[in-house]
Amino acid sequence: MLAVQFAQFGPPEVLRLAEAPDPHPGPGEVRVRVRAAGVSPVDVALRAGTSPSAARLPRPHIPGVDAAGVIDEVGPGVTGWAPGDEVFGIVPLATLGGATAQLAVLRHWARRPAQLPWAEAGAAGTSLETATRALDRLALEPGMRLLVTGAAGGVGSVAVQLAVLRGVRVYGTGSADAADFVAALGAEPLGREIAGRFDRALDTAGGGLLPALIEATGDAARVLTIADFAAPGLGVALSTGEPAGEPGGHHGLAEAGRIRVPLQATYPMSDPPAAHRAFETTSRRGKLAYEIDA
Template identity: 45%
Template sequence: MRAIQFTEYGPPNVVHVVEMEAPNAGRNEVRIAVRASGVSPGEMRIRSGALRDVVPMTFPYRTGFDAAGVVDQVGDGVTGVAMGDEVFGMTSPVARGANADFAVLTAWAPKPAGWSWEEAGGTAGSVETATRVLDRLSVGVGHTVLVQGAAGGVGTIAVQLAVARGATVIGTASRHNHDFLRSLGAEPTTYGAGLVERIRAMAPAGVDAVFDCAGGSLPDLVAIAGGTARVVTIADLDAAAHGVHLSHGAPADKTSAAVRALADPLALHGLTDAVRLAGEGRLRVPIAAAFPLTEAAAAHELSESRHARGKIVLVH
């Protein structure tokens, strides 16, 4: 089968296609013939070497965390799914390897009928991440939530999940994305200078939680939230210096005890919630671009530009 990997830290062009033997499903796993898979922004930082102290690795590194496809192998202990079923889900955080013709999933859910393969292939990781952070912030009915970087792959999902929980959502994005954010249920504003004053004008009673998907603005976000306890980032590697929690689900056998202690449990229940919301027409997956598997380096380049609106996927 074809698979995407890199064998050294570096720019997008270190990513390449290799031929390798297809993996087999183990106990409590399924294997899928992949139709589409997601390009993870977090893997841009892994590939560049920015996370080498958080996620140490041995090369080669196989990319891809979420995928959608047709079940073609069912491991021991698996119930409720059969050969030929259409599913979306996630690989093991250790093995990864979803950007390939076949992938082994450790968590999955039925593919919603209303989603294309591209939408389903890029969803699971964003849903898990958004659910994990919203759970940590205890976002619920009547809360006001600021999503910083709301037009990206995780931000678009976070906006919709927070709205579905009954929250009022303010989302930051470039001005040309403001109508798009309104279509997702958020009140938009721009990021950058004057953010604190803009948010205070939009939410005079204050903001209950801040979900940072962009990085680089933690002092302002802490000021908006009135302290560090109600701010969680998935993007700012300087979080600790600002007293802010950096949410990640570090694999147990790839990180130090100190890093594992700070990791959040994976919010796998978010996949089931996503299926329900999709069926109710309350969750859609904006796709920024879809690239052939052979153009994975170009997909990484677009992701690294941080100008993509929605999710970037590879199609197989």
């Protein structure tokens, strides 16, 4: 199969389109013929060599943790799914990649809703799973005021919409010029300023915002971050880790039909560096994705 991959860490230009061995699904996994694959911060940090996980990465490495495609092989123990099913989802966590290729193995997946275009579906998995996991842990109740930092980002843009569906009043921080985008998602845009009082705060931006979020909610227990590893020392919950759920049955992925997965741009797999270059040089408006040729 053809895959976007890199052998050395470095700038986006280390990404190449080249042949790679076909992967096969293990127990509880499926293989898809990929139509689209999302681009995530972890992909960019691994390629640059700046992620703490980069050192243990077998290379060449195929980036991408999210993909959508058509099942063509079903792993041992998977029932209720068959070749030909159109799905989207997340690769096995330990592999840290593998999605940006003609064939990819998924560990968590759901049926692609008919109204969800392939590129959106390809970029949806981790954002939906992470946002759902984070909102669940915040114990939201209708009418609460929720602050989401990084509201225009891949996870933030999905979290805002899902929180609105839970009857919460959402406020979102982000670049000043992302205000219209954030408002269209259903949140009141606040720019970069954390001003006001909130019942809960979800931090997707990272970068040292937790003290301000504790102040704005009045209690570290009302704050949750997915992006700031200083959290435990401040009494703030940090949500990371393996998505929960049965094969093909994670409830976060099942939310796909209820919201949009905003796509900032799509890129052909024939130009591997373009998507990573754009990721590094633009202000985020949802997700970026590769379109994968059969």
